[in-house]
Amino acid sequence: MVKERARILVVGGGYVGMYTALRLQRNLRRELRRGEAEITVVTPEPYMTYQPFLPEAAAGSLSPRHVVVPLRRVLPHCRVVVGEARSVRHAERTATITTLATEERGAPPEELPYDELVLAPGSVSRTLPVPGLADHGIGFKTVEEAIGLRNHVIEQMDIASSTRDPAIRDAALTFVFVGGGYAGVEALGELEDMARYTARYYHNLTPDDLKWILVEASDRILPEVGEEMGRYTVTELRRRNVQVLLGTRLESCADRIAVLSDGQRFPTRTVVWTAGVKPHPVLDATDLPRTERGRLRCTAELTVEGHAHAWAAGDAAAVPDVTAPGTDCAPNAQHAVRQARVLGDNIARSLRGEPLRTYSHRYAGSVASLGLHKGVAHVYGRKLKGYPAWFMHRAYHLSRVPTFNRKARVLAEWALAGLFKREIVSLGSLEHPRAEFELAAGGKPPHDPKGSS
Incomplete structure (x- = not known):
């Protein structure tokens, strides 16, 4: 039983x-029903x-609405506030x-009091001061x-198909x-x-x-799947005429020209930035301790070090890895989901005066998709590639996506995609739905700073 009413933020x-x-x-459940606790998200x-389904959503294999989970549906007993935390004292x-x-x-920001704090804001794209990146770069996190x-991508193919200017086409x-x-x-x-299919x-x-x-920038890709599978991925991509440039950095993308550290220059209308997160x-804007990398310094019980009633996990937290002393858990989805379960249990245990569990x-291992029926995997010491790895990638993430509703919809969409042809429609006008009416x-029609259409 909770000792007193607890406001959990x-x-x-x-x-x-x-x-x-x-x-x-x-x-x-009982405390929420009796009004002894409240949870605000x-x-x-x-x-x-x-996020693991974002590449398939981008490729049209999954509908965008099936890669997101509505919070109010899965959290009916929580208060969901759509907004942003600006600071925490x-x-x-x-x-x-x-x-x-x-x-x-x-109006000015609101002050929200709490008794227990869970800081899980995640991460944002880590960018560098590359000339032109802010004007022409495209992220891939949402x-x-x-x-x-x-x-x-489809609009660029439309542009190339409708012009006779070789420079614009290239x-x-x-x-x-x-x-x-x-x-x-x-x-x-x-x-x-x-795009290969659409062409x-x-x-x-x-x-x-x-x-x-x-x-x-480094000398390998996909370090999570091991060196051997990383080399296989490079070979597979190059076989598909993808130029894989290792040990190379983007120096500039100003004036729509990608300038690389090895001296190569590529006129391009598409620069996708996926070089890490922070x-x-x-x-x-908090008064909580952080590591030199900016993550919250946490204990193995997922409390913020030295601060009672403050908890954290995921990308924002440096959680000691008790299976490898001296290291922290990697900031990935595999740890985040498992940490969240221990975190939810530990907060309840703390409120009831019970001992906390250690996250271990x-x-x-890791799995990665390289397109339809192509993938790599390194799971429990076993290395897979091609169709078996791709199938494992789908099976694993289908088991992990929240709610039975989403699982059924994703599975149905995959089944239909196997029976019918891909959709190749571009709906770029969705970004400016009022343009035609205005x-x-x-x-005046809205100006697209990226010039993507």
Whole structure:
């Protein structure tokens, strides 16, 4: 039984935020019903994005709405606030948040008191001061970015098909991806596969006209699947005419020209930045201890070191890996989901005065998709490639996506995709849904700073 009424604030609605709230909702079922506890989730979006499915959403293998989970449906006993935490003063047990309502009114941020804090804001793209990146770069971390990139790739093919200018055509058909981790390799693999299929419907384009370039600063890609599988991935991509440039950096993409550290220059209208992530900036506005890399310094019980009633996990937290002393758990989805379960249990145990559990999980391995029926995997010491790895990738992530509803919809969509042809429609106008009406009403069409259409 909870000793007193507990106000639990969860900052973030991603993997850790959603799964922790879900676990708390189950563990504190009676307390929530009696009003002895309340759970508030503050999140910028009213849904959790299952990021491993973003490449398939970009390729059109999955509908965008099936890679997100509506928080209000899975967290019916929690208060979901769509907004952002601007700062946290844990010494005062107060968080400053902005909501859609405060932004609409131009009102000052709200002060939200709490008793227990779960900081799980996740991470944001880690960018470098590359000239032109802010103007022309495309991220790949949200479902909006994934669908926007799909529309953009097909629009570039439309541009190339409708022009006789070889310079415009070459720039439109050159796609540069920066970063050889999961996000970059899977996004490139799925989109190259999709574009190769789409090219058959253009009378003056062939798959060989498209130029795909993967730029990686280190000497290997996909380090998570091991050196051997990483080398296989490089070979597989190069066999598909993808230029894999290792030990190379993007120096500039100003004026729509990708300039690389090895001196190569590629006129391009597409630069996709997937070169890593960093902890969410809200951590800078807290009074909690952090590591030199900016992550919250945590204990193996998922408490913030030296601060009672503060908890953290996932990308924002440096959690000691008890299976490998002296190291921290890697900031990935595999750890985040498992940490969230322990975190939800430990908060409930703390409220009831029970001993806390230690988070311990031995890394199982990794799987990655390289397009339809292609993949690599290194799981429990076994190495797989090609179709078996691709099948394992789908099976694993189908088992991990939250709710039976989502599992059934994803499985049904995969089954239908196996029976029918791919969709090759670009809906770039979704980014400016009022453009046509504004023009008809005498206004000016919106300016697209990226020039993607």
